[in-house]
Amino acid sequence: MKFNISHTDKNSKARAGEVITDHGTIQTPIFMPVGTAGTVKAVHQRELKEDIKAQIILGNTYHLYLRPGLEVIEQAGGLHKFNGWDKPLLTDSGGYQVYSLSAQRKLTEEGAKFTSHIDGSKHFFSPEGVMDIQRTIGADIIMAFDECTPYPCEYDYAKKSLAMTHRWLKRCCKRFDETEGKYGYSQTLFPIVQGSVYPDLRMKSAEFIAEQNREGNAIGGLSVGEPAEDMYAMTEVVCNILPADKPRYLMGVGTPINILESIALGIDMFDCVLPTRNARHGLLYTQNGMINIKNEKWKKDFSPLDENGTAYVDKVYTKAYLRHLVHSQELLGAQIASIHNLAFYLWLVGEARNQIIAGTFRGWKDKMVKQMNCRL
């Protein structure tokens, strides 16, 4: 993997660049649609490429390991072959799922014991095991196995957890470096900064992560319920320490406004379930704010879904029709809304990139944040 920065903004820490992988080039800043179980829910690959213009999508170690299982994915020839996505892929390590899904989980120095949400079966993830699993899934970018601390989180717990996440990282790096990709292309490992909302822990973690000298770095443990100001403050502290010549990935973020503000702080990569999950519940993002398409006021609004939208669905479907589909729980409703939201997110980061290159990012960003901060 390579990372080249072509432009940096003079009035913020924003930068435009490209991440080059064996499955193609990603122009940053970028938003990565989440495809947990090997599919971006309700969206075809062709729509992802041609309409949404996605450049990289996510998969999830936890979910894919449980179903369909590693045997299937390995025999398919890796996840790219299995799901037909020939562009870059990133897999999350399952650290977040161990935190968010398993009511019954036990973390020890060795790893995490957890029960499957599908059938209650018992499993164990170690840092080494998670590296092996991600080798088998075969994503271009794979993530370290970490503990995502909850919010709120006591300082002492955050400190102990961070130390263990760092020890786990050393084990991840060791196993990753001792093994190689199974399908003839290279993979890269991103470590993850933790430290909850405590600046000193975040700084210490960023320094430790920077020392590992990987090809890119991630920030985790944010957007878990803390105030947005805390999230921005932690992001800023960490970005000041993580090397500028490597991509920075802010995990799980966020709203369109979160993304623009974080780009201004020096973040290059994002992923978030909001555009797809909210789409299924009828919430649409636009340049002028958020729309709840289920609201009665759209019942007889026969104007296009989004006059400023870049996607096919924005022009051919009306608000009243999508309201009907979502109300009726028709599958097409989830599909149209998901395509709209993802196309908007990709437009947003693409336009941010254009503005950075043009040297006008800061003013544009401030205007967009103001404009999007409302409900239609």
Next chain:
RNA sequence: GUGGCCAUAGUUCAGUUGGUUAGAAUAUCGGUUUGUGGUACCGAGGGUCGUGGGUUCGAGCCCCAUUGGCCACC
């Protein structure tokens, strides 16, 4: 025509020997969702209990009449 059963929220139904402000589901309306457990969660509005009398301190419940619906028999 005779007998029986039924009538409670937009809809489908609970509602104790008669006892505080008649409940639920669903639908409607509004909100929430941040490294996705694929239709979730939270909240709100909505009923002169078919109608009219009666008994009672007190009636959705008991009695009478009446209207509408369903069933059986002639």
